[in-house]
Amino acid sequence: MTHEHVPGLDLNNGVRIPQLGYGVFQIPPESTQEAVESALEAGYRHIDTAAGYKNEAxxxxAVAASGIAREDLFITTKLRNGDQGRARAAFEDSREALGLEHVDLYLIHWPVPSQGLYLQAWQDLEQIYADGLARAIGVSNFLPEHLDELTQAADVPPAVNQIELHPTFQQRALADASRRHGMAVEAYSPLGQSQDLTTSTVIDIARRHDATPAQVVLAWHLASGNIAIPKTATPERMRENLAAVSLELAPRDMEQINELDAGSRIGADPATAAFSQY
Structure with a gap:
């Protein structure tokens, strides 16, 4: 499996994003370079990090060591919650840490409505975009009410809403609201932090297709039109996950996975989350 086989989606500004990427959430900084080098070697070209993960450097x-042409990579990073009042300076800190002239996607990581700063932060992101330092800008964990407020005030519409999304927590209303606003839906924790891989439904479908449970869930994401950024530190699993792009699920398979939705959130609730990420 090579990066040429990974499907892409066109964002609302025409920038193309690989639909399957590699996420580095909770990978310790001292292990991240090796993990990302392995991911790039396996064929990933879309890497998702964040200032709050403390592993941008x-x-x-890993990007510098790879020798891969910059135009063949798609690098995402995100604004810390505690930096919403200084988004431009925080972006420059991230850009310096990454050692890149530009990023491909820059996101407001959480709305933190208690701060009341995400509209101000978005103005800074719009300037970053206008200056050509981010090829696309978007948000993460924004709920419908946050999207409504932001899109009414924005000059540049967000290109992406990255949200927790997996078979047992599908957030259909939020995904639909995001798409109505012209945003691509990007799934973090796309495997439910492995919890969804143990459901009998996923295991049975995997057996029928001679696939791994992770491949089944990732194929479901791709067929649903989601961008997915699974995380693993194991090179063999990186390759297995990437091979999900070749798995075609039957309509009944899709229906059975859709029926797994149980509202089982794993992460924080964006309505109340207010941590600084420092």
């Missing part, structure tokens, strides 16, 4: 080191 290691991602940048």
């Amino acid at each position: 290691a991602v940048g080191a």
Whole structure:
């Protein structure tokens, strides 16, 4: 499996994003460079990090060591919650840590409505975009009410809403609201942090297709039109996950996975989350 086989989606500004990427959430900084180098070697070209993960420098080191042409990579990073009042300076900190002239996607990581700063932060992101330092800008964890407020005030519409999304937590209303606003839906924790891989439905479908449970869930994401960024530190699993792009699920398979939705959130609730990420 090579990166040429990974499907892409066109964002609302025409920028193309690989639909399957590699996420580095909770990978320790000292392990991140090796993990990202392995992911790039396996064929990933879309890498997702964040200032709050504290591993941007290691991602940048892996990119530099890879020798892969910059135009063949798609690098995402995100604004810390505690930096919403200084988004431009925080972006420059991230850009320096990554060692990149530009990023492909820059996101407001959480709305933190209690701060009341995400509209101000978005103005800074719009300037970053206008200056050509981010090829696309978007948000993460924004709920419908946050999207409504932001899109009414924005000059540049967000290109992406990255949200927790997996078979047992599908957030259909939020995904639909995001798409109505012209945003691509990007799934973090796309495997439910492995919890969804143990459901009998996923296991049975995997057996029928001679696939792994992770491949089944990732194929479901791709067929649903989601961008997915699974995380693993194991090179063999990186390759297995990437091979999900070749798995075609039957309509009944899709229906059975859709029926797994149980509202089982794993992460924080964006309505109340207010941590600084420092």
